Amino acid sequence: MSKTLQAIRGMNDILPEQTPLWRYFEGTVASLLDGYGYRQIRMPIVEFTDLFKRSIGEVTDIVEKEMYTFEDRNGDSLTLRPEGTAACVRAVLEHGLSGGGQVQKLWYMGPMFRHERPQKGRYRQFHQIGLEVFNLDGPDIDAELIVLTWRLWKLLGIRDAVTLELNSLGTSEARGRYREALVEFLTAHLDQIDEDSQRRLKTNPLRVLDTKHPETQAVLVNAPKLADYLDDESRVHFEGLKARLDAAGIPYVINPKLVRGLDYYSKTVFEWVTDKLGAQGTVCAGGRYDGLVEQMGGKPTPGVGFAMGIERLILLLETLEQVPESISRQVDVYLCAFGEQAELAGLTLAERLRDQVPGLRLMVNAGAGSFKSQFKKADKSGALYALILGDDELAQQVVGFKPLRGQGEQQNIAWSALADHLATCVVQG
Structure with a gap:
């Protein structure tokens, strides 16, 4: 007998009884973003591999271990997109959308692909809704991104189940100085940190900060603090963001270990997290990436954005029993x-x-x-x-x-x- 055909592990069918909740969620987000003046953009699922190497960073876990990469018939190396920001920046550059200082407030929705170990809330094909804003460099737009997600959580009935965590990574120069100090400190305690952190120390040392390994966490208690290396520009920006969140009545927690997993972030980074989903607690995350457009061949262009995981938010709605009864009919x-x-x-x-x-x-x-x-x-x-x-x-x-x-x-x-x-x-x- 032939082998029974089935979906690839970690790539799931969304069945008819599930799609009403997906449509409700996607429609709620789309309506909200229309109200804030964001416009939808749709990018290809497949991009040239070099796009992600240049944007995400060749020594990140995503590029080194997780991307679905293959050669097409022309011999070109192509990759199923592992995230949306790089593709959005490529589209903005290719079509001249940010030229002349044009402000662009964009959003997109669709599947992303990473070869990870499948578990509840983490899949190899997963879906995200992302927002990207170009040519605005003040803390006001950072605050707007957070404010609109705060409104979304209210619309969905999950506001009490999520917490906002904030940090500032500073400019690339400030982060470089901090990286040197962190590497020097961790090198002196090399025998006390786990193997994965030792590997990251050579490739992406800031990622050591978000390790879950208890012994390494104990070492980090006495490590240099990123806040002590912030430049004045980043400090003023961060204070401006906090002032706006305070004015809007949005509670937050400063997490000095929050660094995000991608090389292109600078200044503001944030995550919305929940303790209702076990290990997969981050439901929305993003930050500022002022150097990314230039890094990808464009002119210096401020950028900021975030992505939210649809599967995790759907799971959170179900866990909290916040599924509207009307959508089931x-x-x-x-x-x-x-x-x-x-x-x-x-x-x-x-x-x-x-x-x-x-x-x-x-x-x-x-x-x-x-x-x-x-x-x-x-x-x-x-x-x-x-x-x-x-x-x-x-x-x-x-x-x-x-x-x-x-x-x-x-x-x-x-x-x-x-x-x-x-x-x-x-x-x-």
Whole structure:
């Protein structure tokens, strides 16, 4: 027997019973971003590998271990995008969107790919919504990104379950001075830190700060503090951000070990974290990357952004039981028709109702069937009401109207009055 076909490990199907929650979440975010003046951009899933090496950094875990990279028929090295910022910057440069100091406030949504060990909340194909802003360098836009996520958490009903963590990495020069001091300190305690941190000490030493290894964490207690190496410009920027968050009433925690995993960050970095999902606690993260556009061949251009993980936020909504009851119902009304003439009339009537009652979710029975079988399908559809159309109803120009989810007797309603009745009891009520 041939091997059963199945999805690749860590790349999951999103089934019909799951997609209503995804659509609700994505629609809520899209509507919110429209209200803040952000415009959507859509980038390819596959990019040249060099894009990520130049932006993320060749010595990061993502580039060294996690990317899905392959050669195409032309011999070009291509990669399934592991994150969205680099691709967005490439698109902005390629199409001249940031030239002349143009302010761009963009957002995107879609799958990302990293070859990691799959676990709950961490997958090899995962989905993100990201925001990127170009040519604004003040703390006001950093604050706006955080403020709009704060509003999103309220809309979703999860505000009490997330915490904002902040840090400032300073400019690249300040970070370079701190890196030297950190390496010198950790080298003197090399025998006390774990193997992974020893490796990172040679490639990306700031990543040692977010280690989970208890012995290394104990060593870091006495390590140099990044805040002591901040330049004046970064310090003023960070104070401006905190002042705006205070004014907006948004609570936060300063986390001096928050460095993010990508080389391109500078100044502001932040994460929204939760303790409701176990080890995978970060649901939204980002920061400022003022040098990235220049690093990728453009003119000096300030940039700031973030990405949120859709799978983790969906999981958080389910964990906190914040899934709106209304989204679980995909059908309002189910039309049962008995006999060929009733089926023909039912098709015409259904289309007329869709014209007359915007927003009505109406399913028409297909495949004929007995009275019992059609009602069984009507009940399984989750519809609130069944419409019944047979020879008697045709003769009287009425439709049987039967509640399926509560009290109420079946009644006959004239075709001419049906649209108003459905608009009142289904769409409005």
